Amino acid sequence: MQKSLLFFVLLGTPLAVRAQVDSVRASTLPGPQLAERAYNSGLASFNAQSYPAALRSFDQAIGAKPNFAAAYTNRAATRYELKNYPQAVADYDQALKLEPGNYASYFGRARAREAQNQITEAEQDYSEALKVKPDYAPAWYNRGVLRFEKGEYQAARDDFDGAIKADPKMAYAYHDRGSTNQKLNNHPAAVQDYAQALALQPDLLSALLNRATVERHANQLPQALQDYDAYIAKRADNALAFNNRGSARFENKDYAGAIADFSQAIKLDPKYAYAWNNRAAAQLKLEKYAEADADASEAIKLKAEYAEAYLNRGHAREMLRQADQACQDWRRAAELGIAVGDNYAAAAGCAGEAQ
């Protein structure tokens, strides 16, 4: 206000302070602030998940104020939500140009690049974000996920360690570190991590499934079955859970129980080829060869290059005395990567040579 007044006084001086009273308004009021208004409106739309409206507002903001870094950042985030990843990256680029070293823009750009499967670039951006803000757990976590998916389990575990250090209550980080420990065959640590994830976030039920997997690897079949039961008691709509419990029951030689689970998985997801194949396997154990043949055939119908299903169908057809068809299936399984198929074919005196 003082400055405005001074401005007025200076302007008014030649006219002996008496004129130009109306100019006070021009000098003391802020401008229309169109960019800021549009920006704030965009933010409100984003928070209301009205992304197209948010995009229009951020466009307006940038139109009114081309160097509005925050508007670029938020428009990028909006474009990410609209799955327009290349343009999201472009906006983050611009935001970083206007405001170098902004960890949020690095992090956002990493996500947009990850969405475009530009894994190396995404990993770099997560790393840049962490240089700026080493206590930002999501960046550690996301980089860990990328490294996990690349099979770099040791590096992934380091990242999940970093995430947990930055945010000791991050259940996802415990969960995924558990998975990393599973991959590294560190079963006790994996079980502990999954348990901690569940303690922090009891609805993170995948931890139960994954802990069951670890327990099976550690020959703790009863505990694994308990975890599957606990999961299914809370969520009876997951075909994968039934498929995996069925597999555990199969390991436990409870073939009838396994068939019940695989059947339920099929009921929940009739296109779940794994469940069809696995039920075929259990039928084989119960010497229900015609049923095994039918189930394996359905699996193959759903997944044309399903080596395991070919192998299992070969077993069924051998027992159904369809020797030629069994040979074809074993050979096909071998072609698709299960080498033992050729051994079976050779032992059964199948005509022809392995491909």
Next chain:
Amino acid sequence: MSHFFRLLLFLLLTSGLSAAAQSVAFTKDQFGSDKDGLREALRALKDGDTEYRADPPRYAQALPHYLQAQTFNPNNAALNVKIGDCYLNSPTKTAALPYLEKAAKLDATADARTHYLLARALHLNAKWREAIAEYQLAQPVGSNTRNGDAGAVTGNDLQRRIQECRNGQQLMEHPTRVFIDNAGPELNSADSDYGPVVSADESTILITSRRSGSTGGKKDPEGNGYFEDIYEATWKDKTWSRATNLGTPVNTEDHNATVGVSPDGQRMLVYEGTNGGDLLEASLHGITWGKPKQLGARINTRGHETSASYSPDGRYLYFVSDRPGGAGGSDIYKVELESRAPAVSLGPIINTAYGEEGVFMQPDGKTIYFSSEGHNSMGGYDIFKSVFENGKWSEPENLGWPINTPDDDVFFVTSASGRHGYYSSDRPGGLGAKDIYRITFLGPEKQPLLSEEDQLLASRLAPVKQAILAPAVAVATAQVTILKGTVTDDATKKPLEATIDLIDNISGQTIASFRSNATSGKYLVSLPSGTNYGIVVRQDGYLFHSENFNLPVGAAYAEVVKDIPMKRLEVGTTIVLRNIFFDTGKATLRPESKAELERLQKLLVETPALKLEMAGHTDNVGEAARNQDLSKRRAQAVVTYLTQHGIVATRLTAAGYGEAKPVAPNTTKAGRQLNRRTEFKVTAK
């Protein structure tokens, strides 16, 4: 037949006729209404007994008579025992079981021998647990049987049978994975077909058969069909050709049985029933087999030589003989054909105190298959496998259930690939008596493969929102009040140039000063929110005009038009002091009133003759008297302030008007606010 057994039969018969509670005797009492039928049945019984009691018993001949009698009276315990016994001594032993079970049921006091026969039938039907129980019931009788009696069952025999049942239980728990297929009518007949031998490539098979059409056309007086002949078939288009009799000179009017064939199929080993059973060798000339020739004294003795197999290179012969000096029963020997060395036993790992039979050397040259009543047989002869490695035979391995059965399983051969085996068996479902079966070895169980997946990454399963947004920015445009209007001379109504001071009532500081337009009298001031503004309009020769705008932080944009009539200093003029504030309901001056009070004090100082009446007014809320009192006290508070700040008391009076002099209707909030006021009136100047 043993004396014991005859006695037993007699006892059975008599007990069945007279004592058994449920057994139905062949008597007039029971069948008086069908004398002819009873007569026929008794005759059949008698005829059957004639055959049955012969020495040796002629079971095959006895059986039809007994079965005839059985149709008349199926509930005679003794007859059921005899029928069971005949079946146990036939090629279809397992058929004995229902008769013996019935006999035991009809005769609650069934003796040990019946228990033994029932145990045998149960055993042969692979009912291991029940068989063991019946053997245990038979044991006392068995142990008392005299030595040398062909029908005797010693305690050792019973123990061995029990052990066989236990072996069977174990072997059956882990069946061998095979297909066992009847070789079909091309090879098998209604009579016994057995002793298959195959060429290494499985292209040719030779079998022994007791079917009709044998050379000489005679039936074996000991039963079980015609004299043995050798037949040949070839494999073509996934099936065997119909087996044809090799004819003479290989087959003769006597027994002629296949024993083995050389790997190349050019030589054949033949069994002939002469000299107690000897082995001969025939050679193939083109498509014709030559006359079999004796293999010589190193192989054939006065004993029984029954089975033989060439080594793959043809140098050695493995054969079975019951010659003296063996381990017991028949044993397996090996002889080098081109030398003069005597045959040697394969030794105690292979040969047991019981019989060995049906030797076959696999084309790999080190694996023999043979049958034995010893080792861990589950009953009768079982087929075993042993491998000669590191200078010794491996422990014989029972080929297991279902290749082996509780009955005799003998003459097993395999193809060079080892994928198929051939043997004979009287298992149910055949074409009659023993049949040739083809075994397809499936190998260890082929494990099925399962597929499953995990969702190892929590964020891939349930992504979380991770967007980091830049925060909102401040937009100030709304938080300002525009105050504008025209300053006029109240008397002339002409525009008036005046000074407009903006005062922060809290700090008492003048924020800014403006002038209204000299020509138009217009003014406009911008009042950003967040301040309690005192606005004072002043001009020389006029009394100051006081306005108040208390704009809290965040107050919305507003425009207020306020025309200001400036009053000259005249007696009777009244000025409202908008910037004097009291605590609610009290007469205590608030600190933000200070600027206005100072202004008033200054006016009085600058105008010494000026006398004022301070007047308090209220709205109509509350009691009138209380309002009047409050207004008076508030006016007095202003007077008190001024006198305390150097103004002579005589220049000031205080009046309280309560709600008596409203300047606006009390019906609105704005009106009531205008009515709550402190003002002064010029009483002298």
